[in-house]
Amino acid sequence: MDSLRGTGPSGPEAQPPNGNGRSRPRRTTIRDIARRAGVSESAVSFALNNRPGVSEDTRQRILGVAKELSWHPNSAARALSAARAGTVGLVFARPAKTLGIEPFFLQLVSGMQAVLSVRASALLFQVVENMAAEMALYRQWWSEHRVDGVLVVDPRVDDPRPALLVELGLPALLIGGPTSTGTVPSIWADDTGAMASIVDYLVGLGHRRIAHIAGLPELIHTKRRIDSFRAATRKYGLSTHDSVATDYSDEAGARETRQLLAEPGPPTAIIYDNDVMAVAGVGVAGELGLSVPSDLSVVAWDDSVLCRLTHPQLTALVRDTHAFGSHAAQQLLALIEGEAPHDVEDDVPRLEPRGSTAPPPLP
Amino acid sequence: MDSLRGTGPSGPEAQPPNGNGRSRPRRTTIRDIARRAGVSESAVSFALNNRPGVSEDTRQRILGVAKELSWHPNSAARALSAARAGTVGLVFARPAKTLGIEPFFLQLVSGMQAVLSVRASALLFQVVENMAAEMALYRQWWSEHRVDGVLVVDPRVDDPRPALLVELGLPALLIGGPTSTGTVPSIWADDTGAMASIVDYLVGLGHRRIAHIAGLPELIHTKRRIDSFRAATRKYGLSTHDSVATDYSDEAGARETRQLLAEPGPPTAIIYDNDVMAVAGVGVAGELGLSVPSDLSVVAWDDSVLCRLTHPQLTALVRDTHAFGSHAAQQLLALIEGEAPHDVEDDVPRLEPRGSTAPPPLP
DNA sequence: CGTCGGAGCTAAACCGCATTAGTGCGAGCA
DNA sequence: TGCTCGCACTAATGCGGTTTAGCTCCGACG
Numbered sequence: 001m002d003s004l005r006g007t008g009p010s011g012p013e014a015q016p017p018n019g020n021g022r023s024r025p026r027r028t029t030i031r032d033i034a035r036r037a038g039v040s041e042s043a044v045s046f047a048l049n050n051r052p053g054v055s056e057d058t059r060q061r062i063l064g065v066a067k068e069l070s071w072h073p074n075s076a077a078r079a080l081s082a083a084r085a086g087t088v089g090l091v092f093a094r095p096a097k098t099l100g101i102e103p104f105f106l107q108l109v110s111g112m113q114a115v116l117s118v119r120a121s122a123l124l125f126q127v128v129e130n131m132a133a134e135m136a137l138y139r140q141w142w143s144e145h146r147v148d149g150v151l152v153v154d155p156r157v158d159d160p161r162p163a164l165l166v167e168l169g170l171p172a173l174l175i176g177g178p179t180s181t182g183t184v185p186s187i188w189a190d191d192t193g194a195m196a197s198i199v200d201y202l203v204g205l206g207h208r209r210i211a212h213i214a215g216l217p218e219l220i221h222t223k224r225r226i227d228s229f230r231a232a233t234r235k236y237g238l239s240t241h242d243s244v245a246t247d248y249s250d251e252a253g254a255r256e257t258r259q260l261l262a263e264p265g266p267p268t269a270i271i272y273d274n275d276v277m278a279v280a281g282v283g284v285a286g287e288l289g290l291s292v293p294s295d296l297s298v299v300a301w302d303d304s305v306l307c308r309l310t311h312p313q314l315t316a317l318v319r320d321t322h323a324f325g326s327h328a329a330q331q332l333l334a335l336i337e338g339e340a341p342h343d344v345e346d347d348v349p350r351l352e353p354r355g356s357t358a359p360p361p362l363p
Numbered sequence: 364m365d366s367l368r369g370t371g372p373s374g375p376e377a378q379p380p381n382g383n384g385r386s387r388p389r390r391t392t393i394r395d396i397a398r399r400a401g402v403s404e405s406a407v408s409f410a411l412n413n414r415p416g417v418s419e420d421t422r423q424r425i426l427g428v429a430k431e432l433s434w435h436p437n438s439a440a441r442a443l444s445a446a447r448a449g450t451v452g453l454v455f456a457r458p459a460k461t462l463g464i465e466p467f468f469l470q471l472v473s474g475m476q477a478v479l480s481v482r483a484s485a486l487l488f489q490v491v492e493n494m495a496a497e498m499a500l501y502r503q504w505w506s507e508h509r510v511d512g513v514l515v516v517d518p519r520v521d522d523p524r525p526a527l528l529v530e531l532g533l534p535a536l537l538i539g540g541p542t543s544t545g546t547v548p549s550i551w552a553d554d555t556g557a558m559a560s561i562v563d564y565l566v567g568l569g570h571r572r573i574a575h576i577a578g579l580p581e582l583i584h585t586k587r588r589i590d591s592f593r594a595a596t597r598k599y600g601l602s603t604h605d606s607v608a609t610d611y612s613d614e615a616g617a618r619e620t621r622q623l624l625a626e627p628g629p630p631t632a633i634i635y636d637n638d639v640m641a642v643a644g645v646g647v648a649g650e651l652g653l654s655v656p657s658d659l660s661v662v663a664w665d666d667s668v669l670c671r672l673t674h675p676q677l678t679a680l681v682r683d684t685h686a687f688g689s690h691a692a693q694q695l696l697a698l699i700e701g702e703a704p705h706d707v708e709d710d711v712p713r714l715e716p717r718g719s720t721a722p723p724p725l726p
Numbered sequence: 727c728g729t730c731g732g733a734g735c736t737a738a739a740c741c742g743c744a745t746t747a748g749t750g751c752g753a754g755c756a
Numbered sequence: 757t758g759c760t761c762g763c764a765c766t767a768a769t770g771c772g773g774t775t776t777a778g779c780t781c782c783g784a785c786g
């Protein structure tokens with residue numbers, strides 16, 4: 001009798017304590033499946049991973065048993081032997097105090113996961129204070145084998161991260177555009193085309209004095225927008241100022257708007273690089289006795305509830321952030337699989353005209 | 364000569380291909396450290412994990428070598444042998460289309476990570492469409508051994524999740540309050556006290572007709588607020604309506620505000636369960652020719668940029684979401700360590716009076 | 727009719743670390 | 757002097773998979 005112990009086609013057996021003090025139930029392993037199906041563990045592995053080495057009959061039988069025992073691979077074991085973590089990392093470097101409204105963020109993440117989840121990858125996500133911490137985290141994750149690759153957001157003009165990623169050999173995708181040191185592949189939205197379409201639209205309405213209140217000048221995409229703004233206004237021979245840079249805050253948006261509107265020959269239309277500043281700008285216009293859109297047209301880059309909470313509602317640039325996230329995840333997974341890196345320019349965003357834009361006042 | 368091969372104090376050696384097609388550099392393992400320090404692998408493990416079994420001298424020497432070779436533990440290997448994933452999970456169940464402004468979210472996550480990172484734990488984060496997917500994800504994560512525990516947000520009145528978590532034996536912490544089935548420990552903010560303080564404040568200003576536009580009625584915390592609102596208004600003998608439930612959207616906020624203000628004997632103050640609805644409510648008041656705060660006082664639950672973008676700025680209930688996240692993470696880690704589960708009520712939020720509240724108009 | 731080859735499967739090694747069961751040695755004690 | 761005990765350390769095992777090297781059996785082919 002005793003000789004049968006441990007060899008029978010039993011499921012999980014008694015629960016040995018696991019050092020933790022508490023005893024957790026033993027999970028089913030491929031060993032359990034092997035025993036019950038009467039084959040070796042390797043056969044089970046072959047069957048479960050859809051690789052040759054077992055007959056179709058046996059494969060089906062094994063799959064049946066696996067389902068019956070509701071087996072799932074232990075991700076740690078798999079990561080250890082297959083040298084694949086099944087995880088990608090995403091870091092947000094931002095001082096805790098400035099963590100504010102991020103309509104962009106959840107959309108992006110949710111888009112990424114639509115792709116990742118079907119490829120059995122998870123997303124390791126972390127918010128840190130600054131870029132130094134972000135880089136330290138990349139080092140740590142990679143050396144601990146925690147991730148197979150990372151998605152890097154907010155690329156900057158002189159960005160130290162690509163060099164690090166190359167040095168580490170950590171597969172990575174820059175979300176937001178190639179940096180000057182273009183050594184890491186990137187995906188980005190067509191800010192240039194988007195800006196051009198906004199200027200086209202405003203000029204079409206009759207505007208000749210257009211301003212652009214931009215975001216952080218260190219960000220690559222801000223640079224693209226600024227450059228494109230200059231090119232577009234030159235194209236039409238408009239005598240506008242250069243874009244003004246801000247930190248994206250409502251205070252900055254209000255301050256710069258006030259500044260612009262106080263000048264002689266003030267703009268009749270302002271393009272804001274985010275919705276928060278646009279709303280702040282509308283507030284300033286109100287204070288100054290200007291009405292939107294009859295005295296001043298306002299366009300917000302990026303759409304969110306905010307743009308629909310104001311009166312009038314804001315004309316905004318909407319983009320499919322969800323899809324953008326999906327594409328990014330796809331690219332990264334391809335990279336991890338060993339595909340040759342290449343840059344990708346995503347779709348051009350669409351301008352959604354609402355109540356905040358109209359022809360300029362008659363001179 | 365040959366006999367020395369592989370036994371010398373060498374660092375990582377030649378790079379064997381790893382099945383992937385690409386060959387990655389071999390990482391340093393405790394084996395490398397052992398060789399170079401001239402001790403056994405176990406000695407290294409003891410030294411690195413600060414446990415007895417090695418002399419202080421040896422320990423220091425080993426630590427020195429480890430740093431020199433810049434060794435980091437392979438998380439998969441550690442997870443496999445220690446039966447600890449070093450990861451906690453967080454799921455957001457929300458239809459992709461309604462993913463909007465979440466000022467709350469990043470703060471919460473960043474607070475969690477302040478605690479998790481010092482305990483060498485990472486956060487696995489996922490956004491899914493609905494609660495069924497969320498539950499499936501818990502099953503999967505747990506069976507794959509991917510997480511040691513999960514943080515569960517948005518507890519509901521008849522919440523199926525606690526039962527599942529108990530069934531799985533997956534350590535979990537409910538963020539937002541104990542459910543009726545109270546089988547899973549929870550941490551929550553003192554909504555009851557917060558609501559009482561708001562009503563106190565408004566009554567102190569002289570208001571007698573106060574309304575409450577609440578959020579999703581299925582959520583536990585909404586229920587607490589609604590109950591507390593009723594209790595508080597009873598206490599003062601106010602003849603107010605019951606709270607009205609919404610889906611948190613700006614449309615719902617606007618609709619319910621319009622409804623309330625159209626009635627005979629309309630409220631002179633409205634408490635909104637989030638800032639988006641509060642802003643929408645201010646908009647409606649403006650349309651109806653009512654001015655805030657002289658005709659109508661408005662209080663928003665939860666503070667964000669939004670509350671400072673309106674004119675006047677909104678009186679709001681601010682809470683330290685970052686700290687809340689930290690406390691939650693702390694509780695969960697304690698649970699995972701095997702500590703006895705218990706509920707925790709967090710600090711009471713603070714009311715920040717701004718321009719949107721004032722004494723009611725004279726009758 | 728011998729043998730070659732492939733299909734189907736098993737045994738064993740390995741991934742990197744933690745942990746348990748020894749082993750050798752010097753100090754303490756009777 | 758002999759014996760025990762504790763310390764510092766090593767050897768071996770296990771975690772749950774994947775993968776490589778064999779091994780066996782059978783049919784096809786020369």
